[in-house]
Amino acid sequence: MERRTIGAAALSVGAVGLGCMPMSWAYSTSQQRGDRSVRTVLAALDAGVRLLDTADMYGPFTNELLLGRALKGRRSEAFLSTKCGLLVGDQHVVANGRPGYVRRACDASLRRLQTDVIDLYQLHRADPEVPVEETWGAMADLVTAGKVRALGLCAVGARAGRRSGARMHDGTIRQLERVQQVFPVSAVQAELSVWSPQALDDLLPWCAARGVGVLAAMPLGSGYLTGTLKPGHGFEPDDPRARHPRFTSEMMAANQPVVAGLRRIAERHGATPAQVALAWVLRQGRHVVPVPGAKREEWAVENAAAAGLALTDQDLVEIAGLPRARGSWD
DSSP states (O other): OOOOOOOGGGTTTTOOOEEOGGGTSSTTGGGOOHHHHHHHHHHHHHTTOOEEEOOTTTTTTHHHHHHHHHTTTTGGGOEEEEEESEEEETTEEEEOOOHHHHHHHHHHHHHHHTOSOBSEEEEOSOOTTSOHHHHHHHHHHHHHTTSBSOEEEEOOOHHHHHHHTSOTTHHHHHHHHHHTTTSOOOEEEEEOBTTBOGGGTTHHHHHHHHTOEEEEESTTGGGGGGTOOOTTOOOOTTOGGGGOTTSSHHHHHHTHHHHHHHHHHHHHHTOOHHHHHHHHHHTTOTTEEEEOBOSSHHHHHHHHHGGGOOOOHHHHHHHHTSOOOOOTTO
């Protein structure tokens, strides 16, 4: 069977995706409700969202199970993306890129998602003990087998680049250039938002030049750019924001001018700061799809409506002039 690939054009151009991770993993776990999450997925589909993003490690496994339930009878409406390569243990996460594991992980995801094919299968992280070409080759075999339609890669963590003095996405681009020799990359998932725009410098141009789509992760700054989080807000102990250097009370206060700028623009358009933040991401290229997380129906619908918000050139100038976001490392 001929191996196939899906380029950037297939990734719901001009639309907003839905990141399903918060429904059963990490953020505010006490507020996670299975039935409400199913309703959120259905509301997103009704609002025009097509790209749904999950991973086997979210839960672990419960996020895929949730999507499988939600998509019964509506699978054809969704562009379904999931990930492999990370195993969750007790208080730790480890990478596993062995070909045999990749094949088993895919079969397990298909069962949980109650589907016969995954539209986009992403490598969550490369295994340092396995050449990434071997892992990618096993993933390409899944395309040949008809279990997967296209392959994607998640960006290497940014902090390593910060410590080494390298550009933030140098490691990701090196991995991309290696795996491209084995089988085409259809999409790259990386953080991109008004307060984390670094991917614009090198990663987005690399993808645009090769017809590779970009899934913009955390386009709402893990909730901060919605304007609903206040300094001293407080997070549950297992919420990653409780340990994030931009979510200390001091840094949340220092970054309020960023949200204030988004709110000024939103008021002119009759929109919300979150919608302005998402519309900004959409303006970064036709190959870019923001994938905000949402646990509630109203948030998913609000986010989807950002696709209809046309920012002006003046809006973009104002956003470009906002203060650089700070963290406790600055």
